[in-house]
Amino acid sequence: MASPSRRQQASNGRRPLPFDPIAEAFRQWTTNDWGEEEAMAATTSIMRAQALILSRVDAALAPFGLTFARYEVLALLQLTRTGSLPLGKMGMRLMVHPASVTNAVDRLSDAGLVRRRPHPTDGRTTLAEITDAGRDVVTRATKELAAIRYGLDDLSDDDCRQITDIFEELRRGVDFTDTP
């Protein structure tokens, strides 16, 4: 029965402050001439937003025994014709280290949502194949994530598009190349 195993919350006990600590840091940076306060505020905001959003998404996925990292693996497989992919390819598509894929597949495999298969022609390669249980879980989990707008309930679609666009710029050349 896949143990939900509560994970981070990143917003728990801590009560909200009467002021925005990032806005305050911005002021300090400015008055002390530390430089690049816009970038500092943005980077700090991103770090904090990531933790907050991840905690929301993970909370929504916990009932399925999933985390966002595992969900991404499952979703990727679900969207593949054959329902299976080499671990290496998954790492590239998800933009994470190969070791992270190994880790996620290990856990999904333990939960019976995915199965490891040897590559038919290349002995080095391992395929991860989604199981029927995995397809069921990912379908339900996807509905749940859509219901909470992937943790971005507070933001409009316009806000989302702006974020995606700005970060696409940041990722360009690192994660992908325009026209090869």
Added chain:
Amino acid sequence: MASPSRRQQASNGRRPLPFDPIAEAFRQWTTNDWGEEEAMAATTSIMRAQALILSRVDAALAPFGLTFARYEVLALLQLTRTGSLPLGKMGMRLMVHPASVTNAVDRLSDAGLVRRRPHPTDGRTTLAEITDAGRDVVTRATKELAAIRYGLDDLSDDDCRQITDIFEELRRGVDFTDTP
């Protein structure tokens, strides 16, 4: 001499793909009617951007034996009148779990950049006080971070402000309240 201890890179060996995997996921979500594809793309972008930016910042701080988490602690102390704060207050200001503060202060303390002090009147409280070495390091580290624009070299100040503004909305009510 504070061991730099190389940390994550999040962009290493992995070669850039010939297409943006997030844009591709957006298409898949749309054609398969999985819903909320704007939010999905934004959340995925945030996760990835955070990892990428953190790797850049950490790489810049490694020569000082720092990570971004430890730098934030040091910077906060440096900006405080007395150069010292209760660990709990730091956790609130940095918006992280108390255990994370304990962890960071442990390491900074080992490096001689910070010192633990008992609170003069409250026996439960522990103060972290920045040392002279800590002040020196944080000053140099701050210049280094400004030089790389806190990992956001690719973005304009306008982009940074937009990010900060959008995430401020997200954090409102969680990290801080408008008018107490």
Added chain:
DNA sequence: AGAAAATAGTTGGACGTCCAAGTATCATGG
């Protein structure tokens, strides 16, 4: 005053991420 409740930090465990090193297996080239 004394008991119960709240607060502050620490410890140990779980996760995900990364890197470096190690093991297989495939591809190349002499």
Added chain:
DNA sequence: CCATGATACTTGGACGTCCAACTATTTTCT
């Protein structure tokens, strides 16, 4: 045809983050 080099994956360790449980101290309140 085998040696060298490239690939694919796994393992073990480091970090930061979180939570739950625990200890110590301070407040509150009966």
